[in-house]
Amino acid sequence: MALIASTRSTCVRRRVGAVIVLENRILATGYNGSPAGTQHCTDIGCLRQQLGIPSGERHEICRGSHAEMNAVAQAAASGTAIRSCTIYTTVEPCSMCSKLLINAGCGRIVYMVPYPDELSRTLREEAALDSGIYEDREAVMRVLHGAIPLQK
């Protein structure tokens, strides 16, 4: 489902999706893109892209916010507590998102692809926030390639 959310992304560099789950129920979803009502990087270009900023650096100059931020914001907007949740995300959270998730009381992070942000890992370790890579990549690929039919 995080992969499906990522298909709505409006980032010109990488599509990321996130799903916040508690007790097998989806509380919120998010993808990376600009705040509601503002122009997107796909419409007017992205400064990080134009300046050739390497992956993992200078997030603050892009108008887009991250999938995890948008999912947490969606929960906040509807007054949904996400303490003890698991967040599933297609890419390992950056340091800004890790700060947000730590203080939102997130209980676990599961990601598909690692992201080069040492501070992010350090913060999560210090805060004892359980996080790790999604192990069953074969299952993801089977879903992506349509090997698992949709239930009728």
Ligand SMILES: [Zn+2]
């Ligand atoms: Zn951008």
Ligand SMILES: [Zn+2]
């Ligand atoms: Zn982030």
